[in-house]
């Protein structure tokens with residue numbers, strides 16, 4: 001198909017050499033590492049969500065079951081997409097297969113979700129669970145938070161600390177996750193907020209228990225509002241789903 005090759009030549013001439021979309025491997029001319037098809041597809045998954053925790057809902061529902069029953073410490077949580085398909089595999093590659101470079105394009109994607117919160121005073125990553133710290137060597141939430149911080153022009157502060165460890169979250173069912181986490185996070189010694197709004201960043205939200213614990217710690221140190229953004233939201237909580 002000669003005309004396709006010609007078209008390709010012209011677009012390369014006009015837009016420069018493409019990079020490839022980290023989700024679908026198609027040539028990407030946006031310069032972000034995620035093509036506009038994938039960005040659109042992921043955004044459509046979150047067209048109608050719970051006003052508080054950001055889980056996809058059917059219209060006209062405004063609050064999910066959990067948020068109707070329980071108060072959350074965080075004021076709002078939003079995810080870029082759902083934890084499935086290509087986004088899920090990219091997150092897994094970043095977390096478990098050492099493809100740390102993926103925090104760049106995925107961080108750009110997360111920044112689009114974080115933009116409505118760019119009035120906050122600080123961006124704060126969720127700290128790694130103690131049990132994961134030595135295995136991975138880096139905290140992917142911190143890498144993502146650094147990208148978000150740079151893109152929305154809000155300073156980054158790695159001030160949350162985890163005490164732990166009663167055991168990894170991944171193998172627990174829903175009520176056990178909440179019990180396992182309560183009181184396990186604190187703000188670094190000496191940090192006090194003067195009614196500052198904070199944006200917490202993590203990769204995956206399952207029950208939002210980790211984010212809620214982060215928000216509790218931040219608010220007890222004087223944060224006025226705590227907003228959270230994550231790359232992906234799991235839709236169910238079967239055993240073996242990861243969080244934290």
Ligand SMILES: [Zn+2]
Pocket residue numbers: 021022023024025026034035036037038039
């Ligand atoms: Zn793509």
Ligand SMILES: [Zn+2]
Pocket residue numbers: 050051052053054055063064065066067068
């Ligand atoms: Zn909710």
